[in-house]
Amino acid sequence: MNISNITAGYLGFSLYNINFSIEEGKISALLGLNGTGKTTIIKTISGLLKAKEGHVFIDGKDILTMNEKERGKILSYVPQRSDIVYETSVMDVVLMGVTPYLGLFQTPSMEHKVEALNCLEKLGIKELSDENYQNLSEGQKQLVLIARALLQDGTYMLLDEPDSSLDLVNKHKLMKKIRQIIKYNNKSALISMHNPEYALNYCDKILLLKRGEISEIDLEVEDMVSIEKKLIEIYGPIKILKYDDKYILYYNG
Ligand SMILES: Nc1ncnc2c1ncn2[C@@H]1O[C@H](COP(=O)(O)OP(=O)(O)OP(=O)(O)O)[C@@H](O)[C@H]1O
Numbered sequence: 001m002n003i004s005n006i007t008a009g010y011l012g013f014s015l016y017n018i019n020f021s022i023e024e025g026k027i028s029a030l031l032g033l034n035g036t037g038k039t040t041i042i043k044t045i046s047g048l049l050k051a052k053e054g055h056v057f058i059d060g061k062d063i064l065t066m067n068e069k070e071r072g073k074i075l076s077y078v079p080q081r082s083d084i085v086y087e088t089s090v091m092d093v094v095l096m097g098v099t100p101y102l103g104l105f106q107t108p109s110m111e112h113k114v115e116a117l118n119c120l121e122k123l124g125i126k127e128l129s130d131e132n133y134q135n136l137s138e139g140q141k142q143l144v145l146i147a148r149a150l151l152q153d154g155t156y157m158l159l160d161e162p163d164s165s166l167d168l169v170n171k172h173k174l175m176k177k178i179r180q181i182i183k184y185n186n187k188s189a190l191i192s193m194h195n196p197e198y199a200l201n202y203c204d205k206i207l208l209l210k211r212g213e214i215s216e217i218d219l220e221v222e223d224m225v226s227i228e229k230k231l232i233e234i235y236g237p238i239k240i241l242k243y244d245d246k247y248i249l250y251y252n253g
Pocket residue numbers: 010011012013032033034035036037038039040041
């Protein structure tokens with residue numbers, strides 16, 4: 001996926017000429033301080049926020065010109081916060097994931113329901129399937145929205161801080177699961193997040209957003225000195241260590 005010269009934003013906030021690519025089979029983390037525009041970028045790529053200029057190309061096709069259903073088969077978007085405000089079951093929320101594949105007046109099949117249960121099981125919340133979605137905790141809601149995205153099965157997963165309400169164990173489980181799914185199915189992901197440690201340990205590439213510009217860290221190629229130097233430009237005095245093949249990052253201010 002090539003994001004080409006995107007200008008996006010709102011009255012009072014704009015990002016200009018954003019360019020980057022998300023490679024097949026790779027997980028890219030989008031990092032940046034509060035208010036720098038991570039959500040703006042993800043919403044624009046997903047088509048939820050109309051780009052003021054620019055294109056998002058996949059195999060030469062501009063996905064911003066596609067209708068919602070076409071785009072839904074390619075992109076699975078997980079919002080930062082749940083936008084569902086009415087009473088509905090967890091199962092029905094997950095089944096929204098098949099909407100791009102249904103014809104007019106067609107409803108989800110038994111097969112879809114079995115697949116929806118599988119997605120809930122992958123995230124360890126199968127037992128919640130009959131619960132009222134509104135009665136769940138924020139972290140549980142977040143996992144349900146991720147299950148919906150898994151069922152939607154887009155080639156590209158766009159996740160906006162998917163771990164923000166999760167406990168420590170679920171944060172790691174989720175990142176591990178996303179990595180497994182992306183690698184096993186040769187999909188791609190763009191995940192905005194705040195903790196660079198998760199980006200270092202679970203992603204292939206980091207996109208750093210600062211003052212409207214994106215710079216990249218290729219985690220498969222760059223050494224720790226180079227990675228640390230680039231992260232310091234965003235976060236200030238941080239230190240990265242490696243222990244047991246895992247990155248550990250601490251703030252040294
Ligand atoms: N609906 C909106 N209308 C107008 N301005 C908005 C709207 N949503 C966000 N903004 C502004 O756009 C800028 C970027 O916001 P955005 O949510 O993209 O940042 P972010 O990097 O995702 O932040 P955070 O890490 O805090 O979630 C902010 O200055 C914000 O005030």
